Amino acid sequence: KGEAQGMADKLMGELRIGLSEALDGQVIERVGEAIRRFRQRNQAVQIELLSAPPAELERRLLHDQLHLAIGYFSGAQLAIEHRLLFSEDQALYCASGHPLFRKKTVTLTDLHEQDGVHHPYRFLQLDEPWQSSHSSARSEQVEGSLAFILSGAHLGYLPNHIAAPWLKAGKLRAILPKQLGFTVQFHLGSHRGRQPSEAQRAFEEDLFSSFGND
Numbered sequence: 001k002g003e004a005q006g007m008a009d010k011l012m013g014e015l016r017i018g019l020s021e022a023l024d025g026q027v028i029e030r031v032g033e034a035i036r037r038f039r040q041r042n043q044a045v046q047i048e049l050l051s052a053p054p055a056e057l058e059r060r061l062l063h064d065q066l067h068l069a070i071g072y073f074s075g076a077q078l079a080i081e082h083r084l085l086f087s088e089d090q091a092l093y094c095a096s097g098h099p100l101f102r103k104k105t106v107t108l109t110d111l112h113e114q115d116g117v118h119h120p121y122r123f124l125q126l127d128e129p130w131q132s133s134h135s136s137a138r139s140e141q142v143e144g145s146l147a148f149i150l151s152g153a154h155l156g157y158l159p160n161h162i163a164a165p166w167l168k169a170g171k172l173r174a175i176l177p178k179q180l181g182f183t184v185q186f187h188l189g190s191h192r193g194r195q196p197s198e199a200q201r202a203f204e205e206d207l208f209s210s211f212g213n214d
Helices: 025-039 054-062 142-150 160-168 198-210
Strands: 005-007 010-020 043-052 068-071 080-095 115-118 134-138 156-159 172-174 182-191
Touching (some): 010 054, 010 198, 025 043, 054 068, 068 198, 080 142, 080 160, 142 156, 142 160, 156 160, 160 172
Parallel strands (some): 010 043, 115 134
Antiparallel strands (some): 005 010, 068 182, 080 156, 080 172, 080 182
């Protein structure tokens, strides 16, 4: 009941799709393009979009509360199928109030005792090239990390598109971006044990087409 399914060649039912928080505007635009393509089909499908942290998206997929999710995943859940959709660059940042902000040359040694923002449940934590030896700041959301960094008391990783307006305003500085920056791969996640409906398959096709992955 409520599952999207084909009826007399018309796609029916509903699709529940999760989006990772703080996505780049260009990514949202491509999701919008996928919806446009889908709406041009012979369909009467109710689509629900929700935004949540990666761990929450993974939990909802596992509990059949979402049909699809766009985000980065732990890779530990064999029940979730992952298909690469796009990549996002992140870098380590400090703000204008931080002692390193005006230091002409920053070295790795300068970072040894710095207080970094810790992501207690975030799957990217181990992928980040710089690991803080101690942290008094914890946030799962990008907005929380940004607030800690802007305080001038902490270093932390941010997606470059989130940092861009603050960089332009002269309030953030990327720390050793070539050495300490890294790329995050975002995937389309779905439950392996669940038979996808015709509508889900169609939306997946439109999504990959909109991202140029068809």
